[in-house]
Amino acid sequence: MEPGAGSRFVINVVGLVGLLFGALPMVRYLLDVSFFGFTTAPYDWLGLGGFMRFVPPLMVLVVCIVAAYVLERRAQDD
Numbered sequence: 001m002e003p004g005a006g007s008r009f010v011i012n013v014v015g016l017v018g019l020l021f022g023a024l025p026m027v028r029y030l031l032d033v034s035f036f037g038f039t040t041a042p043y044d045w046l047g048l049g050g051f052m053r054f055v056p057p058l059m060v061l062v063v064c065i066v067a068a069y070v071l072e073r074r075a076q077d078d
Contacts, residue, residue, distance in 0.1 A: 003031075004075050004078065007071060007074075007075045007078075008075070009025045010071060011068050011072055011075070014064050014067050014068045014071065015064065015068050017060070017064055018060065018061050018063075018064025018065060018068070020039055020057070021039060021042060021057065021060050022057050022060040022061025022062075022064055023057075023061055024036050024054075024059075025038040025039045025043065025057035026054055026057050026058070028040055029053055029054060029057075039057075040057075043056045043057065047070045
């Protein structure tokens with residue numbers, strides 16, 4: 001194993017969380033696909049409607065992208 005394998009795993013997990021709880025909920029909202037119902041479970045209790053239901057997944061996606069970028073830059077500097 002290379003020395004940065006642990007940091008790569010963390011970066012991949014952050015990316016996976018961003019996809020599962022950031023991008024897929026927006027796909028579910030746009031296409032009304034019930035198959036992706038598990039991705040909106042963390043946001044359903046908010047009871048948001050209209051455009052506001054896109055805000056929590058968008059925030060998760062942006063935070064995951066920024067976190068993955070920062071972790072990637074830190075891994076390259078080491």
